Amino acid sequence: QVQLVESRGGLVQAGGSLRLSCAASGLTFGTYTMGWFRQAPGKEREFVAAISVGGSVTTYADSVKGRFTISRDNAKNTVYLQMNSLKPEDTAVYYCAARARGLTAQAMGISGYNYWGQGTQVTVSS
Secondary structure, three states, X not given: OOEEEEOOOEEEEOOOOEEEEEEEEOOOHHHOEEEEEEEOOOOOOEXXXXXXXXXXXXXXXXXXXXXXXXXXXXXXXXXXXXXXXXXXXXXXXXXXXEEOOOOOHHHHOHHHOOEEOOOEEEEEEO
16 A cells, blocks of 8 residues: 655744655656656645656746755655745645656656645645
């Protein structure tokens, strides 16, 4: 049984930082592209970042480029999302996801992923 478990999010002031982690089990982690998505109230789930199986290639949504960093530790079966310079518009439920295929354009779409975590709330106050 595949499980993706995100760390607890939290409340942070604008301009602050937060690091999310997502621990995977039940799959061969090092063969999966990993992604982060988010969903704000009343909005559709949107792509945030993705990382290739080996960690050498990453891609980001324009809205977070330069502020967020995705990374992974295959020895720990964990993917991370370091979020800096947070803005109120970053407030959302954040989800990690695992994709059995490579880091292609499809990795920026919800349908491109096989497994999802339960989500964790991140709230940025102004």
